[in-house]
Amino acid sequence: xxxxxxxxxxxxxxxxxxxxxxxxxxxxxxGKAGSAENPVTITYTWWxxxxxxxxxxxAIALFESKNPDVKVNGNFTDFAGYWQKRATEAAGGGLPDVxxxxxxxLRDYGQRNQLLDLGTVKINTDAFDKSLLPSxxxxxxxxxxxxxxxxxAVYYDPAKLKAMGIAEPDGTWNYKEFNSxxxxxxxxxNGTLFGGTDYTGVWWMFNIWLRQNNIQAFTDEGKLxxxxxxxxxxxxxxxxxxxxxxxxxxxxxxxxxxxxxxxSNVTATEVTWDNFMAGYxxxxxxxxxxxxxxxxxxxxxxxxxxKPSMLMVASAKTKYKDAAARFIDFMVNDPEVGQIFKxxxxxxxxxxxxxxxxxxxxxxxxxxxxxSIEKYLKDAPEPPIVGFGTLESSFKRVSSDLNYGKLxxxxxxxxxxxxxxxxxxxxx
Amino acid sequence: MTQTPTLSRRSQSSTPSQPRTSRRRGTDxxxxxxxxxxxxxxxxALTVGPMISSLYLSxxxxxxxxxxxxxxxxxxxxxxxxxRFLQSVGVTLSYVVFGTPLKLAAALAIAMLLNSKRKGQxxxxxxxxxxxxxxxxxxxAIVWKAMFGDSGPVDEGLSFFGIDLGGWVGNPxxxxxxxxxxxxxxxxxxxxxFLAGLKQIPADLYEAASMDGAGPVRKFFNITWPMLSPVIFxxxxxxxxxxxxxxxxxxxxxNGEGGPAGSTLFYTLYLYLRGFSDFRMGYAxxxxxxxxxxxxIITLIFFKTSKSWVHYSGDSK
Numbered sequence: 113x114x115x116x117x118x119x120x121x122x123x124x125x126x127x128x129x130x131x132x133x134x135x136x137x138x139x140x141x142x143g144k145a146g147s148a149e150n151p152v153t154i155t156y157t158w159w160x161x162x163x164x165x166x167x168x169x170x171a172i173a174l175f176e177s178k179n180p181d182v183k184v185n186g187n188f189t190d191f192a193g194y195w196q197k198r199a200t201e202a203a204g205g206g207l208p209d210v211x212x213x214x215x216x217x218l219r220d221y222g223q224r225n226q227l228l229d230l231g232t233v234k235i236n237t238d239a240f241d242k243s244l245l246p247s248x249x250x251x252x253x254x255x256x257x258x259x260x261x262x263x264x265a266v267y268y269d270p271a272k273l274k275a276m277g278i279a280e281p282d283g284t285w286n287y288k289e290f291n292s293x294x295x296x297x298x299x300x301x302n303g304t305l306f307g308g309t310d311y312t313g314v315w316w317m318f319n320i321w322l323r324q325n326n327i328q329a330f331t332d333e334g335k336l337x338x339x340x341x342x343x344x345x346x347x348x349x350x351x352x353x354x355x356x357x358x359x360x361x362x363x364x365x366x367x368x369x370x371x372x373x374x375x376s377n378v379t380a381t382e383v384t385w386d387n388f389m390a391g392y393x394x395x396x397x398x399x400x401x402x403x404x405x406x407x408x409x410x411x412x413x414x415x416x417x418x419k420p421s422m423l424m425v426a427s428a429k430t431k432y433k434d435a436a437a438r439f440i441d442f443m444v445n446d447p448e449v450g451q452i453f454k455x456x457x458x459x460x461x462x463x464x465x466x467x468x469x470x471x472x473x474x475x476x477x478x479x480x481x482x483x484s485i486e487k488y489l490k491d492a493p494e495p496p497i498v499g500f501g502t503l504e505s506s507f508k509r510v511s512s513d514l515n516y517g518k519l520x521x522x523x524x525x526x527x528x529x530x531x532x533x534x535x536x537x538x539x540x
Numbered sequence: 541m542t543q544t545p546t547l548s549r550r551s552q553s554s555t556p557s558q559p560r561t562s563r564r565r566g567t568d569x570x571x572x573x574x575x576x577x578x579x580x581x582x583x584x585a586l587t588v589g590p591m592i593s594s595l596y597l598s599x600x601x602x603x604x605x606x607x608x609x610x611x612x613x614x615x616x617x618x619x620x621x622x623x624r625f626l627q628s629v630g631v632t633l634s635y636v637v638f639g640t641p642l643k644l645a646a647a648l649a650i651a652m653l654l655n656s657k658r659k660g661q662x663x664x665x666x667x668x669x670x671x672x673x674x675x676x677x678x679x680x681a682i683v684w685k686a687m688f689g690d691s692g693p694v695d696e697g698l699s700f701f702g703i704d705l706g707g708w709v710g711n712p713x714x715x716x717x718x719x720x721x722x723x724x725x726x727x728x729x730x731x732x733x734f735l736a737g738l739k740q741i742p743a744d745l746y747e748a749a750s751m752d753g754a755g756p757v758r759k760f761f762n763i764t765w766p767m768l769s770p771v772i773f774x775x776x777x778x779x780x781x782x783x784x785x786x787x788x789x790x791x792x793x794x795n796g797e798g799g800p801a802g803s804t805l806f807y808t809l810y811l812y813l814r815g816f817s818d819f820r821m822g823y824a825x826x827x828x829x830x831x832x833x834x835x836x837i838i839t840l841i842f843f844k845t846s847k848s849w850v851h852y853s854g855d856s857k
Contacts, residue, residue, distance in 0.1 A: 363710030
């Protein structure tokens, strides 16, 4: 039997408990600067596997011991889920304070004022190669600091080639030679070992091929710089190999996800970024993996370039600009951090970090590889357009439909161009 | 305690306290609303509000960051030229059309088995219900993926019998059967409801039918089916709506991409990808509203056609 007094009590209690609950939610945000007794907590997120998580955890512990007034709360996901999560957070206005970032998505967020202009905080970039920094900049503002660089390469497993009696490649090959190499591996692999994955399904390899033919992927106005015929020609490069042991079938590739066929010891080669070395070694359990340059029909122009393998960015809405900047500075410059990550993020971009790190074994292979291609390196590609992340993943998807035989080369080119043009129109 | 004093007290007090009762009814209502308030606030803030804003967004070009731009019906118009959208409709419909009846058939069959008295009945009931308790969880989707993968137990088992299908996960024509098997396996919830319905059917109907010489098939179609029809209708409706909304297992099994070759690109998965991978929230909202409308129409059709086959006790028919 609720009378007026009881009713009021109920309401008052309800209000009080609501107030109490919201007070609990706020208790963690105290002031902007922390102290050793009362540190501020910044959140940090990255994509990667267990190997990177372990290294990151070490780096964070080191940072916290040197900066007792800041605590870093880290967490990670895989690459695909990473961007969906960031989109949700951005829509809700709650991006983590500091994030590992990819070039593909820098414009999407930077141009839309989601990222902090790092030019307004204190981060030391003296030890960086001046040609690398612009890749983190949009319209004169610095949104990302590269942690490291990577370059495209062909990985191979020397032990597997030796077992089949195939000579190790020296990396001076054109597409025809590369394809016959894949075919030979596939043939001798006896159905258990394939030549490689279909390299024409990788956007960046296509981009490199365009550069080898002096074609720009995107125009300065943010339009496509290549034609449908270029794309058809590209996908035709491996037309004879699809469905043969030279290229692993798409059904197998799909089942192995999230590991790659190369990491799962299903192929003898893979064309991808050179900083995947640590991950591949961990996944495959191979003793040694080697790197050689990508094929090119023009031996003077390999189309190769150094790309920031990943960047560090901060949220535009972070309450702890100073702490975030200190953490970024630490992650890109500190020599001990270089010693922790070695080449697993790529070759360190900052000279202090590079010089403070001893590279041995496979890490040395990665560094040596980047040195060996120095003479071929051209400027990094034009910054990707807004929505590039979507284009890249639809490129992968359409190529996979092509490999499944669900699409012809003409159909695949039509499908991708339709999506690309629609996307460019959307974001114009 | 006898009933008389209570009765007399009530009758005594009824006349003088007439105005007091209505006042009390007023306070009761207020108390009711007070207790309803948390739910009501939640409903308005978390359901009605987002629905209205998503309806608005469906008429805009919204990329999650910039202010939405009004574009009228453009999103709805482009939907039907989008091949991936059409593919997602096809995938979802085939899942609903094949998965739902199979799941209900399994649920009914097992419910009838469990309805008869036998030893360990409680155990069997729990055992059959368990999969649907954990069914929506991420871990089951992962286990399912491993089971149907290359040289997983299913592949190995089938090869033992000379059926060589290879892994199902990477084969575009086998992923749908796999998804349907997953939903059929989770028949526990409709099964429990069927079981409750079966208990309501008077045993003497069956006895009478037996006396008249009816066999089990005849009993099923002339007694069980019509007596159970309201329950069947309820389950059919709920499971159909449920099937349209499949998301979590598809997301896990296809690595969040709807692959291989778009064979698991379910409607809600494509909606999610459009919204959160491609930053096309307006487009995703249009898809969401289209789904609401279609499910609404299908529900309506079910209700209209149900008159001819669903029998409620007390019906003249």
